[in-house]
Amino acid sequence: MTSREEREASYTQFVSSRQTHLRRVAYAICGDWHRADDLLQTALVKLYAAWPRVHRDGREEAYVRTIIVRANIDEHRRPWRRERAGLDGHDRPARVELEVEERSALFDALQALPVMQRKTVVLRHWLGLSVEETATELGISTGTVKSHTSRGIEKLQAVLSRDG
Amino acid sequence: MDISEEIAASFGDGPAHRPIGDRLLAGRRVVRRRRVAGATAAAAVLVVVGTTFAAAGPGGDKADPGPAGHPGGTATNAADPPTASSTEIPVDPYGSHDCRKVAEKLRQNCRDFPGEYAVYYNRDGQLVRRDMHVRVFKRVDDPVDLDGNSAAVEFDGGDGMRRWVFVYRLRTGAIGSQAGLPGKDAETFDDWVRHLELDALVAAGYGPSDTPDDDPALVSYDAQGELVLDDGVTITEQVINPLRLQAPEKSVGLEVQHDGQTFWYLLQWSPDQSSTSSDPADKAFPSLRDWLDDQVALQQGGETLQLVEFAADGSLTPLAGVTLVRQQAGVDVGEEFAPADARTAVAEVSYQAKTWFVLARDLNVGPPEYFPTAASVSGSTLEEFLGYARQQYAGGEGLR
Numbered sequence: 001m002t003s004r005e006e007r008e009a010s011y012t013q014f015v016s017s018r019q020t021h022l023r024r025v026a027y028a029i030c031g032d033w034h035r036a037d038d039l040l041q042t043a044l045v046k047l048y049a050a051w052p053r054v055h056r057d058g059r060e061e062a063y064v065r066t067i068i069v070r071a072n073i074d075e076h077r078r079p080w081r082r083e084r085a086g087l088d089g090h091d092r093p094a095r096v097e098l099e100v101e102e103r104s105a106l107f108d109a110l111q112a113l114p115v116m117q118r119k120t121v122v123l124r125h126w127l128g129l130s131v132e133e134t135a136t137e138l139g140i141s142t143g144t145v146k147s148h149t150s151r152g153i154e155k156l157q158a159v160l161s162r163d164g
Numbered sequence: 165m166d167i168s169e170e171i172a173a174s175f176g177d178g179p180a181h182r183p184i185g186d187r188l189l190a191g192r193r194v195v196r197r198r199r200v201a202g203a204t205a206a207a208a209v210l211v212v213v214g215t216t217f218a219a220a221g222p223g224g225d226k227a228d229p230g231p232a233g234h235p236g237g238t239a240t241n242a243a244d245p246p247t248a249s250s251t252e253i254p255v256d257p258y259g260s261h262d263c264r265k266v267a268e269k270l271r272q273n274c275r276d277f278p279g280e281y282a283v284y285y286n287r288d289g290q291l292v293r294r295d296m297h298v299r300v301f302k303r304v305d306d307p308v309d310l311d312g313n314s315a316a317v318e319f320d321g322g323d324g325m326r327r328w329v330f331v332y333r334l335r336t337g338a339i340g341s342q343a344g345l346p347g348k349d350a351e352t353f354d355d356w357v358r359h360l361e362l363d364a365l366v367a368a369g370y371g372p373s374d375t376p377d378d379d380p381a382l383v384s385y386d387a388q389g390e391l392v393l394d395d396g397v398t399i400t401e402q403v404i405n406p407l408r409l410q411a412p413e414k415s416v417g418l419e420v421q422h423d424g425q426t427f428w429y430l431l432q433w434s435p436d437q438s439s440t441s442s443d444p445a446d447k448a449f450p451s452l453r454d455w456l457d458d459q460v461a462l463q464q465g466g467e468t469l470q471l472v473e474f475a476a477d478g479s480l481t482p483l484a485g486v487t488l489v490r491q492q493a494g495v496d497v498g499e500e501f502a503p504a505d506a507r508t509a510v511a512e513v514s515y516q517a518k519t520w521f522v523l524a525r526d527l528n529v530g531p532p533e534y535f536p537t538a539a540s541v542s543g544s545t546l547e548e549f550l551g552y553a554r555q556q557y558a559g560g561e562g563l564r
Contacts, residue, residue, distance in 0.1 A: 008188055015187055020177050028171070033178045041182070041190065048191025107174035126171040139432075141410065153167065160170060 011051050014060050015044060022061070026068045028122045031111040043067035065127075066137045069119050109159040116140070117152035124149050253283060253300050253317070256292035282321035285333035291315055297322035307357050308332070318353045328356055382422050384440055385433040389414065397422045406456045407432060417456040419445060428452050430459045447556070448563045450518065450538040470534045471522050472511050480511045480524060487514040495550060501525065501557045507532075510553075512539075512546050521549040523563065535563040 019040065026036035043064045047054060054063045110118055116138070123134040124145070134149075135142045282298040285291055291313070293300065302318040307330070314332035321327060328344035350356035382397045389412070393399070403417035413434040420427050426445035441459055449455040454469075461468040472480040472488070482488040491511040502508050507526040512519065519539035526532040542552040556563055 011191075012184055012188065016184060019181055019187075023178055023181070024175070027175065027178060036178065037182070041187070044187050045190050048188070104174040106170055110171065110174070122171070125167050128168065141413070143410075156167065156171075160167070 007051055007055075010055060011048060014055075018061060018064075019044070022064050022068065025065060025122065025127070028107075028110065028126065029069060029115075029119060039068050040064075062137070069123070069137055070139065106156060106159055109156055113152050113155060114148075116144075117148045117155075120145050120148040121152040121156065125153060253291055253293050253303065255296055255298075256284075256286050256290075256294060282319055282327075283315075283317045283329055284331050285313065289313065289333055291331070293319075295322070301326070302353055304357050316353075316357045328353055330357075382427060382442075383418060383420055383429055383431065385431055389433045389435075391416070391431070393420075394422070400426070401452050403453060403456055406430065406460050409434075417452060417459075419452045428455045430456060446541045448535065448537040448541060450540045454538075469536050471513050471515055471520055471536050472524065472534060474507070474509070474524060474526060474532050478507055478509070480509050480522070482511075482513055485515065489513060489519075490546065492546070495523070497523065497550065497553045498557045501553070510546065510550065512549075519544065521546060523553055537563055 022043070023033075023036050023040045026039040027033055030036055030039065046067055047060065047064055050063065054060055110121065113121065119138055120134055123129045123137060124131070129137065131142045131145050131149075135145045138145070282294050283291065283300070284294070299320045299322075300317055301320070304316045306314050307316045308314050312333050314330065316328065316330045318326065318328050326346055328346070328349070330342045330344070344350065344356045346353070382394045383399070384392050386392045398421045399418055400421055401419035405415050406417045407415035407430075409415050409432070413432070415430065415432045418429040418431065420429060428443050428445050430441040432440075443455065445452070445455075449458060458468050470483060471486050472482055472491075475481045478493060480488070480491045489512040491509060493509045495508050495510045496504075497508070501523070502525040509524045511522045511524070513522060514520075520536045521539060521542060523535045523537070524532060537549060537553070539549070542549040553563060
């Protein structure tokens with residue numbers, strides 16, 4: 001097996017096993033499957049290019065996740081011309097709308113949170129990252145993580161208690 | 165059910181994935197395209213700063229020096245040896261002039277980076293040593309397929325520390341380097357060289373990076389947290405630490421001028437990374453401070469300037485402290501702003517004794533979005549603002 005074949009075999013194995021989870025992370029962050037798929041594709045293309053280094057270090061998932069959560073920040077921070085998450089030349093799949101009932105009140109409440117609160121809640125309370133890990137992935141301080149998480153989770157708990 | 169399970173169960177898996185083959189093709193296409201693409205030479209030096217920063221890290225100078233003084237002391241892999249080349253690299257006949265020239269651009273001194281500019285391509289395109297104190301242990305020519313010359317070198321820059329550097333000189337004349345440290349970036353020089361390719365493509369501006377940026381920054385933080393200005397850039401206004409970061413982290417808001425144009429920057433630095441946000445000045449906000457308020461709110465999850473909100477009937481209502489002057493529903497600012505079937509509106513409002521125009525859209529994906537623009541930027545009438553907005557979106561710039 002050539003080095004490229006080996007590389008693509010391991011890359012393919014990773015993508016096949018983790019793409020559903022990683023796209024769900026993107027969807028939880030941005031609330032739109034079309035955009036989530038673009039975010040994932042962008043991150044996976046970068047992962048392909050960086051695969052030898054990232055795979056060697058065993059941080060494939062964190063690498064993709066960081067690109068996803070930070071790309072969404074950039075989308076809001078950067079000029080409009082950079083708001084498109086997809087890379088040039090990538091074919092986009094047909095837009096698929098979800099049935100309304102597939103999104104719960106909790107998910108809607110999550111989407112209603114300010115973007116940084118949403119991200120910290122997703123990373124801390126869904127994915128189980130520590131405060132420090134969350135701070136690193138988002139590029140913000142641990143204090144900021146704590147305050148955003150606290151406010152975000154408070155709002156979600158209110159929804160859960162109301163609907164429960 | 166705890167909150168983690170509640171979130172996990174609150175939505176489905178989404179539509180089918182694109183075929184895995186498409187993922188691979190996209191990856192190959194990007195790598196191939198980057199290899200053959202025209203050089204982004206103007207950004208080369210700044211790109212290298214960021215890459216070296218990532219490679220060496222804040223503790224780079226404290227790394228284990230390794231077996232200094234033992235030529236060929238790093239292990240080699242006989243199964244896949246790199247192409248061996250002569251380790252003879254002449255001392256730069258121009259002295260350290262070229263080294264200083266590069267270092268001055270980065271506002272650094274060669275002596276602060278004994279490993280950084282020990283080996284480089286000089287003005288004649290010749291691979292040279294900075295001075296006779298630089299000892300070369302190993303050298304691999306053209307380890308990466310670039311449009312120009314490159315070499316990976318294992319050396320001691322004169323400080324007793326064994327280091328690695330990949331240097332290149334593109335056909336465009338752009339030069340750059342990427343540093344590596346034994347034990348940190350790889351166990352052996354040969355391993356480092358083998359894994360160098362994609363990192364090097366990134367360094368040369370051909371490859372993707374973690375924070376892709378279409379436009380070279382006019383001003384940025386270097387690895388030490390010092391501001392680095394591109395040639396011809398002047399700082400005209402400065403706001404210290406708008407992100408209110410705790411030391412050693414820091415941030416700064418800047419208004420800079422370059423080629424007769426004014427830009428606003430928000431720079432953030434920590435020992436591990438730095439980031440840059442920028443916009444042409446006067447795109448939507450009347451001052452640097454207003455723009456910074458918006459950027460800080462976006463980054464930290466605070467409330468951005470909104471001024472109005474959609475009412476249930478689709479009209480816009482003013483928020484507290486805002487006076488609505490006039491509004492119009494269903495504005496057409498082009499497909500770049502919103503598709504024809506989306507809910508859109510525009511309002512002229514008065515806020516803090518200033519006139520603002522707010523473009524609003526509800527794409528039915530997440531909450532509605534509001535884009536306030538100061539009348540001092542876009543023109544004093546609603547019609548002038550809509551003309552400005554159409555121009556901004558048609559040109560791909562938008563209002564944010």
